[in-house]
Amino acid sequence: MLSPQRVPMPGLPMSVTIWEVGPRDGLQNESTIVPVDVKLEFLDRLAATGLGVIEATSFVHPQWVPQLADAEDLLTRLAPAPGVRYPVLVPNERGLERALALGVREIAIFGSATETFAKRNLNRTVDESIAMFEPVVRRARAEGLRVRGYLSMCFGDPWEGEVPVAQVVSVARRLVSLGCDQLSLGDTIGVATPGHVAALIRALSDAGVGPDRLAVHFHDTYGQALANTLAALQAGVTTVDSSAGGLGGCPYAKSATGNLATEDLVWQLHGLGIETGVDLPALVRTSLWMAQRLGRQSPSAVVRALAAEV
Amino acid sequence: MLSPQRVPMPGLPMSVTIWEVGPRDGLQNESTIVPVDVKLEFLDRLAATGLGVIEATSFVHPQWVPQLADAEDLLTRLAPAPGVRYPVLVPNERGLERALALGVREIAIFGSATETFAKRNLNRTVDESIAMFEPVVRRARAEGLRVRGYLSMCFGDPWEGEVPVAQVVSVARRLVSLGCDQLSLGDTIGVATPGHVAALIRALSDAGVGPDRLAVHFHDTYGQALANTLAALQAGVTTVDSSAGGLGGCPYAKSATGNLATEDLVWQLHGLGIETGVDLPALVRTSLWMAQRLGRQSPSAVVRALAAEV
Numbered sequence: 353m354l355s356p357q358r359v360p361m362p363g364l365p366m367s368v369t370i371w372e373v374g375p376r377d378g379l380q381n382e383s384t385i386v387p388v389d390v391k392l393e394f395l396d397r398l399a400a401t402g403l404g405v406i407e408a409t410s411f412v413h414p415q416w417v418p419q420l421a422d423a424e425d426l427l428t429r430l431a432p433a434p435g436v437r438y439p440v441l442v443p444n445e446r447g448l449e450r451a452l453a454l455g456v457r458e459i460a461i462f463g464s465a466t467e468t469f470a471k472r473n474l475n476r477t478v479d480e481s482i483a484m485f486e487p488v489v490r491r492a493r494a495e496g497l498r499v500r501g502y503l504s505m506c507f508g509d510p511w512e513g514e515v516p517v518a519q520v521v522s523v524a525r526r527l528v529s530l531g532c533d534q535l536s537l538g539d540t541i542g543v544a545t546p547g548h549v550a551a552l553i554r555a556l557s558d559a560g561v562g563p564d565r566l567a568v569h570f571h572d573t574y575g576q577a578l579a580n581t582l583a584a585l586q587a588g589v590t591t592v593d594s595s596a597g598g599l600g601g602c603p604y605a606k607s608a609t610g611n612l613a614t615e616d617l618v619w620q621l622h623g624l625g626i627e628t629g630v631d632l633p634a635l636v637r638t639s640l641w642m643a644q645r646l647g648r649q650s651p652s653a654v655v656r657a658l659a660a661e662v
Numbered sequence: 663m664l665s666p667q668r669v670p671m672p673g674l675p676m677s678v679t680i681w682e683v684g685p686r687d688g689l690q691n692e693s694t695i696v697p698v699d700v701k702l703e704f705l706d707r708l709a710a711t712g713l714g715v716i717e718a719t720s721f722v723h724p725q726w727v728p729q730l731a732d733a734e735d736l737l738t739r740l741a742p743a744p745g746v747r748y749p750v751l752v753p754n755e756r757g758l759e760r761a762l763a764l765g766v767r768e769i770a771i772f773g774s775a776t777e778t779f780a781k782r783n784l785n786r787t788v789d790e791s792i793a794m795f796e797p798v799v800r801r802a803r804a805e806g807l808r809v810r811g812y813l814s815m816c817f818g819d820p821w822e823g824e825v826p827v828a829q830v831v832s833v834a835r836r837l838v839s840l841g842c843d844q845l846s847l848g849d850t851i852g853v854a855t856p857g858h859v860a861a862l863i864r865a866l867s868d869a870g871v872g873p874d875r876l877a878v879h880f881h882d883t884y885g886q887a888l889a890n891t892l893a894a895l896q897a898g899v900t901t902v903d904s905s906a907g908g909l910g911g912c913p914y915a916k917s918a919t920g921n922l923a924t925e926d927l928v929w930q931l932h933g934l935g936i937e938t939g940v941d942l943p944a945l946v947r948t949s950l951w952m953a954q955r956l957g958r959q960s961p962s963a964v965v966r967a968l969a970a971e972v
Binding site: 353356357359360361364507508510513514541542543544545546547548550551572573574575576578579581582583613616619620622623624625652653654657 | 663666667669670671674817818820823824851852853854855856857858860861882883884885886888889891892893923926929930932933934935962963964967
């Protein structure tokens with residue numbers, strides 16, 4: 353079957369925005385460096401499937417992420433599809449300058465809920481990273497840009513173990529105070545379970561950060577990503593991050609495996625009768641095409657199940 | 663991390679019975695024929711992890727399932743662990759006679775919600791299969807045995823497509839009328855989504871078959887098994903089928919892949935603060951050991967994530 357039977361579940365949102373992270377978070381964590389022409393075709397194919405938000409690239413220094421060293425070339429040559437948003441990751445003021453010069457209208461910054469991951473990923477304490485983000489977000493907002501704040505390690509940290517909900521709420525509030533209009537709650541190592549997801553969203557809501565300002569970003573390391581997504585939808589979240597074909601992971605997080613695959617997410621959402629605007633067979637064909645470019649099978653269950661049918 | 667952070671979710675059961683199907687449903691669908699000594703060690707190791715119900719084998723004719731042709735030898739030599747239940751699958755009266763002669767105290771029959779799968783799997787119409795089960799269940803109940811009825815293709819059929827909820831309810835009621843004390847709702851091809859699961863359980867409850875008489879049996883073909891499990895728990899189901907290490911699948915169902923892995927289920931349940939009695943690291947060690955016997959990696963996300971840690 354090419355699509356699930358649609359059986360709505362009471363209490364869920366009517367539509368969900370899928371925030372496609374494959375071209376950035378996915379490719380940044382693949383060992384293969386993909387040529388810019390292939391990335392451009394990937395972006396075009398993703399837009400043609402109906403995805404409305406596609407995180408295109410990152411302005412992190414090429415020394416740290418050689419996979420995305422072509423960010424300027426990519427954005428210069430990208431022909432944006434009508435109605436599609438192409439946010440980019442910027443780590444600091446220099447990254448923001450480069451993004452602004454290329455006409456970027458939407459950015460994301462990348463924070464951490466834990467000190468250890470802040471140190472390892474950003475080489476800063478949480479306080480220092482917030483201080484680094486402050487002028488970036490201020491300038492971006494002054495230029496009229498939308499700003500998303502990623503918040504990593506919200507549900508567990510490979511070095512620190514359990515991460516208290518109150519600690520996540522504290523950092524989240526600081527990112528909102530800076531001017532982030534959306535926070536993406538990252539389960540960077542994939543350990544979350546649904547009750548934890550519901551509890552964090554409730555605690556954030558109690559602290560003034562409602563589900564309309566949240567996105568969820570789950571990894572499938574322990575197979576829990578879609579159950580956690582269901583819990584997030586039930587808690588009122590309507591933006592879900594995923595990566596076409598399950599591309600990528602997190603190279604700095606010990607034992608992390610890939611992002612939730614967009615196809616697996618779309619199967620769930622369409623089965624629940626929730627609109628996404630995505631043409632699932634076209635998306636599967638795109639991920640099969642990219643898997644060929646990368647020389648390996650997609651880890652997405654739906655891509656594998658539908659490979660012979662699309 | 664060897665275990666998830668425990669964060670309960672309101673409205674879920676306090677404890678769940680895991681119905682371990684690896685030795686029967688798992689091994690029956692593996693291409694490798696496992697020696698009886700290895701099966702006996704597998705059963706002992708599974709019981710030692712704390713699992714309380716382990717479906718041990720099947721009395722289906724060896725011509726159809728050569729993997730379980732050693733059922734009599736296995737049960738003769740099995741030293742049951744105290745407090746552990748070892749149900750076996752019986753297809754017909756002859757199978758029941760063999761099971762009774764070996765002291766089996768709990769059986770399962772294997773029905774289908776669709777005509778096409780009944781024909782292909784049982785070589786009978788649904789009516790004919792119910793007629794075949796009738797004397798089996800009557801005799802089993804007269805002997806004081808517990809009887810589970812498996813119901814396949816409850817959420818979709820590879821030949822018939824969508825399967826109406828009313829059709830599943832109709833066959834389910836007939837199995838309950840026969841004398842089955844529990845029904846296991848099978849998503850044999852893995853296409854279900856959470857709203858469908860909730861709707862079927864509600865419809866069954868409305869028809870007099872409450873969640874206390876139900877189990878769920880999900881496949882991970884489209885990555886949906888754990889989200890569907892969450893929906894079933896929310897609907898009041900407290901028995902969940904799974905297969906250690908994700909062993910097996912269904913050879914008669916086109917494009918089906920493996921059962922929900924017990925380890926992935928345990929991670930979710932323990933994260934939700936739901937008791938299972940299972941020692942997760944011991945279970946992962948057992949599945950790693952079995953994967954070596956089968957000469958391939960376990961498909962379970964949790965087994966892979968914890969392989970280096972247990």
